Amino acid sequence: MTFDVLITGGRVVDGTGAPAFRADVGVRGDRVEAVGRLGAAEAAVRINAAGRLVLPGLVDCHAHGDAAVFDPFVQQAALRQGVTTFVLGQDGLSFAPATSPASFAYASRYFAAVNGPHPHVDGPVSVAGLLAGYDGATALNTVYLLPHATIRFDAMGAAERAADGDELRAMLRAVERGLAEGAAGLSSGLEYAPGRYADAAELAALCAPLGGLPYVTHMRAYGASASVGMTEVVEIARRSGAAVHVSHLHGPASTLLPLVEDARRQDVDLTFDTYPYLRASTILAMVTLPPWVPAADPDRAVAMLSSERERLAGEWTGRDDLWPRITLSHAPGFEWAEGMTLPAAAAEFGAGPAEFCRMLLVETRLQAGCVQARLDEGPAGEESVRAVMRDPGHTGGSDGIYVGGHPHPRGFGAFARYLGRHVRELGDLTWEQAAVHLASHPARRFRLPDRGLVRRGQAADLVVVDPATVADTATYDKPRSLAVGVDDVLVGGVPVLRGGELTGATPGRALRPA
DSSP: OEEEEEEESOEEOOSSSOOOEEOEEEEETTEEEEEESOTTSEEEEEEEOTTOEEEEOEEESSEEOTTGGGOHHHHHHHHTTTEEEEEESGGGOOSOSBOSHHHHHHHHHHTTTTTOOOSSOOSOBOHHHHHHHHTTSSSSEEEEOEEHHHHHHHHHTTOOSOOOHHHHHHHHHHHHHHHHTTOOOEEEETTSTTGGGOOHHHHHHHHGGGTTSEEEEEOSOOGGGHHHHHHHHHHHHHHHOOEEEESSOOSOHHHHHHHHHHHHHTTOOEEEEEOSOSEEEEEHHHHHOOTTSOTTSHHHHHHHHHHTHHHHHHHHTTOTTTGGGEEEEEOTTOGGGTTSBHHHHHHHHTSOHHHHHHHHHHHTTTOOEEEEEOTTTTHHHHHHHHHHHTSTTEEEOOOEEOOSSSOOTHHHHHHHHIIIIIIIITOSSOHHHHHIIIIIHHHHHTTOTTSSOOSTTSBOOEEEEOTTTOBOOOOSSSTTOOOBSEEEEEETTEEEEETTEEOSOOOOOBOOOO
16 A cells, blocks of 8 residues: 555554544545555655544634734644644634624724734635635634624624614525525624623524534533523523533533533533643733723723723722733733733832733723633642533633733643643543544534544544643743644644644645534
């Protein structure tokens, strides 16, 4: 037999949950052609996997790489963790479908500290147009979710109210059109504006056309208040019949896991993703602004931050517990402050934390980002992270944000941390379970039937992992440090990482669900 690529001498962890077995993997074109004893076969490219594991390409179920995926360094950061596919369009906010300059500007500006500017699109774009731009332009595959808030703004602007009949019908048409053009589900961000103004009835109506594809939600509440978010999730699922996937589920395991089980008892098809860190990262406006500031309208918000200084100061009185937990990740025009806590940056600037925060939001036009230490930071939080990841509904999602000079390290280390710390060191998952949680389970959830397994006929997204050395090196102090232990990766049968370095090949595709 002759192959284009032959991976020899490794142990295959095939993604089914079955025990790892020693086998070679032969690739022809973009498919796995054979798995077995193939060492005598000829191949244009041979990869020696002796002492290593061969896994299906991992799927990052929550990545803010909508624009960053074109950056070679971001591609390398993902591939060095074994990630071959990003699921984009998260938290209800992304670039398409935007039918007017105003809605495109909203999606771009409001989430500027999360998604960053798209390098190839600068105006209204359809889902089909956005997906076409990913094909053959990156080393990673992408999957796209329809962003609810972008669709809502397109239909009714920044209105802080329930949708009327005409507006809901316009949103429904946008969902149906986006699904027809290749989207793999609908996402919402119910702590962001204007998504937070939608009620369960609106969201259930928009979920109705999903036809088995998931409703992916940044819930209205997490942590100790997660019952608020999960109660709404269950209501939306039961009213629409949709499958549900909860984004970045975090909080006390003693609260979360009973809620997950209760949803299952009500026949809700529920999965979720987590990242193995205790700190969060988002836009500074969401963490700090009171709800009366119209964050979805940056011009009005900035004007109010200037005209309502006394009211804002009153709202922020007594928030001394919050400011030290905020580290600035993205502060355009104030790059010197990136990586500093908000009080330290304020002291350097010569102001109090509240006034510096207000000024920073005004000067950046709300386009500042932050890393935030949560109140569950500590041993109890770590134990909850470990307990939640062991649930069979769990998948991995980095929630990676690549914007700014000092981002959260999760985008550069989450999956390597899963493999190195939680599989090898702590035993929270076996290698076989990790391949299910991080590859085959996500592929099933987003209806990618030819991904997630090392099996003849499957797409050849393959990762060679050194089980003894795979680890994250990114830290809160040095967040852009690349992972180690994954040196060889194929995407669509094409070597994209050799010796830990990019080959320059860009076989990635926007994957449409079956």
